[in-house]
Amino acid sequence: MSAYKERSREELLALKSGLEAEYEEAKALGLKLDMSRGKPSAAQLDISMEMMDILNSTSNLKSEEGVDCRNYGILDGIREAKELLGAMIEVPAENIIIYGNSSLNVMYDTVSRSMTHGVMGSTPWCRLDKVKFLCPVPGYDRHFAITEYFGIEMINVPMTPEGPDMDMVEKLVSEDSAVKGIWCVPKYSNPQGITYSDECVRRFARLKPAAKDFRIYWDNAYGVHHLYEDDQDYLIEILAECEKAGNPDMVYKFCSTSKISFPGSGVAAIAASKANLDEIRKQLTIQTIGHDKVNQLRHVRFYKDMDGIVKHMKKHADILRPKFEAVLNTLERELGGLEIGSWIRPKGGYFISFDSMEGCASEIIAKCKEAGVIMTPAGSAYPYHKDPHDSNIRIAPSYPTPEELMQATRIFVLCVKLVSVNKLLENR
């Protein structure tokens, strides 16, 4: 198909009238579809139901080290949970602290602690005039919401197919001591599905921050969330890399089983150097009497080991893969060659990131909504919800059923075409 921009005004007008008719028909269907939520479908949750049988009233609820998991105690997680999550994110068990059900909460706590208590002896951030975080964009809205909530100034750093623009990261981190952190989703990034290249990770590890209390917030949310068994992205392990580079304390790594077992009832963890963990443990001693060890035990006895997790993730992939492919194939078939949008075909994660022509995203999302299809709000993947080009749209294929997804994607491409044609006609 020829690019829209190559077409004449008359051709575009004819196209527009056809698309408008199609759109009115679609609206008349009164659909109620949702491609906004990066959450697992009911079918995915069903594959973990046997976890509910793992513990019962006759179970021995003692950990391998003899801890009664029902009672108080063990602030930083039972040994076997550290080993399981350690294997999952490729760090030794001693570099792990197990938390409650939400890695987002761990990240929030980490920023909050830095605000009130600083980082390993630094001035508490709440006493500083200015604290800044670098935000690779497009990125994860909830990361940006945390830094916004704490009044931290966010600086956009463009993503490239290899990861964040490292020239810009190196410059900002080394020159500005107000820069205290950077949000990263290094594998199958939210929303683009990009995995940081080896070179990118190595440049991260070799950063020379102006601020001693600068930390990389490495949210490895999709570390084992592959779509294909035989075509997976590989990410270098950042903790080891930072240690090699003489920066052992520069990174906090976050993970959880939220999109492995049950999103609301999983187990989250932080991995970091001993010095960082020792500081975090000081806070934990004050903050809680310990997280839910019974749930830790439930996870360990269900998955057993890394092999168990890998097998489990294949079941997720079997459900997710056709959904991703359905959306991607529709985009390719309907929009390929039209030059009114671009996207990346991810090999894992939970999202497809679509970039419309400049200035069209809000309008496309509004049109979708009018036709009963909810997309993530425009600008969501940017700090302060401001997409400078108004072009990024996050597509979340996981939650709808395959039938809903097909319908929703058809409406989506229709809206992309219609809004793009209108945009092009503005200048003719």
Added chain:
Amino acid sequence: MSAYKERSREELLALKSGLEAEYEEAKALGLKLDMSRGKPSAAQLDISMEMMDILNSTSNLKSEEGVDCRNYGILDGIREAKELLGAMIEVPAENIIIYGNSSLNVMYDTVSRSMTHGVMGSTPWCRLDKVKFLCPVPGYDRHFAITEYFGIEMINVPMTPEGPDMDMVEKLVSEDSAVKGIWCVPKYSNPQGITYSDECVRRFARLKPAAKDFRIYWDNAYGVHHLYEDDQDYLIEILAECEKAGNPDMVYKFCSTSKISFPGSGVAAIAASKANLDEIRKQLTIQTIGHDKVNQLRHVRFYKDMDGIVKHMKKHADILRPKFEAVLNTLERELGGLEIGSWIRPKGGYFISFDSMEGCASEIIAKCKEAGVIMTPAGSAYPYHKDPHDSNIRIAPSYPTPEELMQATRIFVLCVKLVSVNKLLENR
């Protein structure tokens, strides 16, 4: 028995030599006992084991309102969990937010949020020169640890048999705008087992704080933790009382099922006015995608309603009562009339508070340790671990077996006698 202080130097010396011989015999036993930990015993945990059967792989994990509890969503708790915990702490479900497994964590979060974001529009506490909390003493060490961690100045307020010294509370709260909070365990207080009188609670509700952002931190940890079915303390409900007094926003009430189901795997909650909860929800939106709803469901389906909780608590009482009575009867039998110590006979909660002669507590605890009996460290029930009279000792009878408890208590009274005799001899 006659009071030690009435006895002659010779009588005391004879007593001392007998006690020392007894103490050496006790030491030779090489005991390893612990009366320091306010945690349920294995027998108490066993009565909740059937909770592990409540959910299995064939269960419908939807809430009454149709929420799939396995997935993300529902920030502030499923409806039925709010109703159950609301019934438990006598507030409407709409005044409740359900959290994760630890009410201590909720309290920590509450202070931390006030530090970084203030309270309903007030200046964040981290920007103030001075923030103070009132601390009824003796009190709960972990409360004091939170305020100490955040650099909040703590002011001791003596406890009376009716609750904190309200003359002092009223004066400090109304005169000093740096006073932002007071820690309270209003029912079966930690460690004394005192329940605040009706008049005391009403005076709390009628406080006229100098600081708009003053809040009562009402930790109702032992609200249903009675020892006797027919002899229970009654506590006026503070939220309703504050509302009646025109101070609806002045209190945060905390509770959990930690000492009802499993200490590490329970459900915690905060209760407060709508205005307070609305502010907390703003934080929650940033902090987490929601707490563990499967565990909420597990609790609701196990206890069903308040009647279920009451029946369950009777089983706990049946295990705890003989332990409390064993300790109390030994104190009475061995120390009654000697005037070397005093204690209160609690009707619920987890502790017995013992007051030795002035200046003896540290030495008694050290002597106990030497004979293999671990007591809570001296000063623990006071801010900064400083007991101004060095007299308070917290006894936790719940965790040891009855046999261990009898042995430990015998060692304890022996140490009390020995240290007291030595103290009295200093001045003869």
